[in-house]
Structures are given as C-alpha cells and as structure tokens.
Amino acid sequence: MAKVHEITVWARGVIMDKEGRDVINIFAQAAQMEGKFAQAFDNYEDLPDRVLVTVRKYVRLSDEEIEHKYVYTNDKPEVVVITEATIVKGIDILRGMEKGGTLIINTNRSIDDMLKLIPNANLLGTVATVDADAITGVRTVDFSGSEGGVDTSGIGKGIASPMTGAIAKVTGMIKKENLAKIVSDVSGMERGYNEVKIKKLG
Amino acid sequence: MAKELPGYGTIDVPKDRVVPFGAVTPAPVCQQDLFQTSNWRIVRPVKDDEKCTRCLICYLSCPDACWVYKEEEDVMEWVNNFCKGCQICIQECPSGALTAVPELDFPDGVARLDKPF
Ligand code: SF4
Numbered sequence: 067m068a069k070v071h072e073i074t075v076w077a078r079g080v081i082m083d084k085e086g087r088d089v090i091n092i093f094a095q096a097a098q099m100e101g102k103f104a105q106a107f108d109n110y111e112d113l114p115d116r117v118l119v120t121v122r123k124y125v126r127l128s129d130e131e132i133e134h135k136y137v138y139t140n141d142k143p144e145v146v147v148i149t150e151a152t153i154v155k156g157i158d159i160l161r162g163m164e165k166g167g168t169l170i171i172n173t174n175r176s177i178d179d180m181l182k183l184i185p186n187a188n189l190l191g192t193v194a195t196v197d198a199d200a201i202t203g204v205r206t207v208d209f210s211g212s213e214g215g216v217d218t219s220g221i222g223k224g225i226a227s228p229m230t231g232a233i234a235k236v237t238g239m240i241k242k243e244n245l246a247k248i249v250s251d252v253s254g255m256e257r258g259y260n261e262v263k264i265k266k267l268g
Numbered sequence: 269m270a271k272e273l274p275g276y277g278t279i280d281v282p283k284d285r286v287v288p289f290g291a292v293t294p295a296p297v298c299q300q301d302l303f304q305t306s307n308w309r310i311v312r313p314v315k316d317d318e319k320c321t322r323c324l325i326c327y328l329s330c331p332d333a334c335w336v337y338k339e340e341e342d343v344m345e346w347v348n349n350f351c352k353g354c355q356i357c358i359q360e361c362p363s364g365a366l367t368a369v370p371e372l373d374f375p376d377g378v379a380r381l382d383k384p385f
C-alpha cells in the first residue's frame with residue numbers, strides 16, 4: 067500500500083467547527099482534483115457540540131486507494147494545522163508526529179513566541195504562521211453545514227480560505243489553482259498563500 | 269487504588285478497573301482532575317483587586333464555581349484549572365473589576381493535556 071499522508075486540523079467546538087471542517091473538506095477536494103485519493107473526517111472522539119472545546123478534523127491523502135476506512139483518527143500526523151492559536155498551550159498537538167513534521171498556526175504572534183509554548187517543538191521540521199483572522203476580519207459564528215445540515219454560507223467562508231492557501235504554500239500537497247475553484251473567498255485564499263510566514267527548523 | 273472522597277470515606281478501586289472520563293467518574297469530589305477545562309480558554313478573566321468589592325456575583329454566576337472567596341485574606345480567588353474562559357463573570361461583574369486577557373499573554377497557567385480528555 068502506498069504511503070498515506072495524515073493531516074490533522076485542530077479547531078474549537080461550535081464557534082470554529084465550520085472553519086475546521088471546511089479546511090479538511092477543501093484540502094481533500096483539492097487533492098482529489100490532482101488525482102490523489104483522499105479521506106476527510108470530523109466529529110470523532112471529541113465533543114464538537116461544546117463551545118470552545120478542542121476538536122480535531124482529519125485528512126488522509128495517498129496515491130493509491132486508502133483501504134482503512136474504519137479508523138477515523140490520525141495516529142501519526144505529518145502536518146498539524148491549528149485554527150486557533152491558544153490550542154498549542156493546552157494540548158499536545160504534536161502527539162504521534164514523527165521528526166520533521168509541519169505545523170501551521172493561525173496567529174498574529176511571532177513564530178518564536180509560539181515555539182516557546184510547545185515543549186516538544188524539536189519534532190518539527192517546518193513551522194508557519196498566517197494571520198487568517200486579520201485577513202477575513204471579524205470571525206462569524208456560523209452553524210451552516212453542521213451535523214449534516216445544508217451549508218448556506220459557502221465552503222471556505224471565514225478563516226478556512228486563508229488557512230488552506232497557507233497550507234498549499236507550506237506543504238505543496240495541494241495546488242492554489244485547484245483551491246481557487248473550490249473556496250468561496252478566493253482573494254482570502256490568495257492572501258493566505260502570499261502572507262504565510264515560514265520557518266525551517268534544524 | 270484507595271481514594272478519599274469527602275463525606276464518603278475511602279473506596280478501593282483496583283488498578284485494572286480504573287476507567288477514563290466518559291465512562292464513570294469518581295464523584296462526588298471537590299475538583300475532578302479527570303475533567304479539567306482550562307485548555308478551553310482563549311482568554312482568561314483577570315481581576316483588579318482595587319476595583320473588586322467582594323460582592324460575590326462572580327462566584328454566583330460562574331458555571332464552574334471558579335471564583336472562591338478566601339475569607340482570611342479577603343480576596344476572590346480564581347480556580348485556574350477549571351475556568352473555561354466563558355467570560356460570564358466578566359459580563360456580570362458590577363464593578364468592572366474583571367477584564368478578558370488573551371491566554372497566550374501568559375507563559376503558563378493551562379493544564380497541558382495529552383489528549384482532549
Ligand atoms: S463580581 Fe467583580 S466586584 Fe464582585 S466579587 Fe467578583 S470580581 Fe469582585
């Protein structure tokens with residue numbers, strides 16, 4: 067079986083549930099447009115219906131069909147995406163990561179300030195920050211698309227567009243051109259792509 | 269594993285029968301360490317003792333009983349590990365003694381958990 071790449075997205079229950087879910091769905095869809103096999107899961111193990119609780123969303127990519135369909139969690143994430151920066155303080159976000167992984171954080175703070183809050187940062191090969199909140203302005207709390215409901219606000223409305231732009235630039239796993247066909251906020255996505263700050267670690 | 273439960277004496281739970289949160293929690297206890305909620309916070313309430321009148325409204329309004337009146341010192345004490353940053357106390361304080369400060373401004377103060385629960 068070809069290698070399965072695992073990407074884990076952390077968000078906060080209710081207030082950012084849509085954003086987190088949009089990131090994985092956009093990511094998986096963009097990867098499929100390049101002919102990759104992709105899976106996207108959310109709402110497993112965590113408590114997504116409690117405000118502020120940390121919740122995880124998962125993507126898996128592979129060049130061949132991904133056969134394990136029944137395990138939803140990513141045990142060894144290569145890329146970890148943090149949609150709300152305070153999460154790095156309260157949880158071991160790099161749990162299971164092998165050395166040389168990638169971390170992408172939505173924050174206006176400096177990369178070095180964020181690294182100070184991560185005791186196991188030596189696992190990281192690349193860290194990146196993008197100020198997605200500033201790009202999209204005030205965050206809208208939107209329950210569209212929750213629990214199977216119809217998403218009326220459009221995929222990528224809010225911070226998901228700049229976040230996926232940043233992910234495309236940092237990881238190279240998806241292409242900006244494909245993202246532009248999916249997200250509702252193309253200019254936000256482009257700004258995320260252009261404004262992300264990247265630091266390679268030793 | 270022997271556990272002291274206030275008012276209930278000691279119960280013996282064999283190690284292989286101890287279960288994680290979500291199954292059975294050893295209640296009642298004063299502070300349930302299996303369910304700390306400090307990592308839910310984006311902001312934390314910070315108190316200005318000059319403005320605080322010890323009216324106890326924060327104590328009444330906090331859903332998690334995170335404000336405790338310390339009689340000896342005559343101050344309100346904040347319970348860090350269980351405050352989830354909902355900001356209700358900040359809204360309800362009649363004296364404007366509480367303000368929301370981003371959690372990332374503090375180097376410590378959040379229980380760092382391995383798993384969400
Ligand atoms: S509500 Fe405000 S003034 Fe009253 S005890 Fe609490 S912090 Fe002090």
Ligand code: SF4
Nearest residue numbers: 330351352354355357
């Ligand atoms: S922010 Fe919420 S949980 Fe924390 S002390 Fe205030 S009312 Fe209690």
